[in-house]
Amino acid sequence: MRTGDRGSIHFAGLYEDGAWKCNCNPRRQAAYREVKKDGRNKGRFFHSCATGKCNFFLWEDDARLRERNDSSALARTRTFNASNVTTTGGVPEQAQKRSSMNMSPVCAASTAGLSVSSEKTVDDDDKKVLREAADIRKEWAHVVTQTEPQLEELEAENTRLLSRREEVSQNIRRLRERIALEEEKLLSLKSRRRDLERLVNSRR
Numbered sequence: 001m002r003t004g005d006r007g008s009i010h011f012a013g014l015y016e017d018g019a020w021k022c023n024c025n026p027r028r029q030a031a032y033r034e035v036k037k038d039g040r041n042k043g044r045f046f047h048s049c050a051t052g053k054c055n056f057f058l059w060e061d062d063a064r065l066r067e068r069n070d071s072s073a074l075a076r077t078r079t080f081n082a083s084n085v086t087t088t089g090g091v092p093e094q095a096q097k098r099s100s101m102n103m104s105p106v107c108a109a110s111t112a113g114l115s116v117s118s119e120k121t122v123d124d125d126d127k128k129v130l131r132e133a134a135d136i137r138k139e140w141a142h143v144v145t146q147t148e149p150q151l152e153e154l155e156a157e158n159t160r161l162l163s164r165r166e167e168v169s170q171n172i173r174r175l176r177e178r179i180a181l182e183e184e185k186l187l188s189l190k191s192r193r194r195d196l197e198r199l200v201n202s203r204r
Helices: 060-083 093-101 105-203
Strands: 014-016 019-021 031-034 045-048 057-059
Touching (some): 045 060, 057 060
Antiparallel strands (some): 045 057
C-alpha cells in the first residue's frame, strides 16, 4: 500500500477490531460517510479521515473486499502455523516469518493487486470530480463575464430612473404650488365679481 503519494487520495488505513482507522499518528477511527453530490457516485459510502488531517479514503465496497481478504489471509496463516508447531512447542523459522507478516505471499500479492485496482478507481473518480469542478468554474466565470456589463447597464439605468423620478417629483410640487396660486386668484376674482354685482344692484 502506498501511504505517501499525493497523486492518490486513498491511503491504506488499518482494519482493526472490526473498524477502519485512518493514517493519523496516533490512528483514529475513520468516519463513515455517504456521497451526497449528484453524479455516478451519489449514494456510495466510503471511509475517510474524520478530522481531515490525513488523506485516508476507501470506498465501502473496496473496504469489504479488503476485510474479507485480510480475514482469509489471517485464517490461512493461523492454520499454517498450527500445522507446523512441534510437539515441544517450537515454531519453524519459515512459519514464524509468515506469522510476523500476518499474511501469506499469495494473499499479499492479491491484496496489493486489489489496492492498485482500488486506487485506480478512486483516482479516476477524483479526476472526474476535479474536471466537473473546473467546468463549473469556467461556466461560472463565463456567466459573470457576460452578466457584469448588463449589471453595470442596469445600475446606470437605475441611477437615471432615480434622477428622473426626483425631477418628476419636483415638477409635481411646482405644479401643485401653481395650482394653489391659481385657486387663490380665482377666489379673489369671484370675490371681486360679487362686490361689483352688489355695486351695480345698489345703483339701480
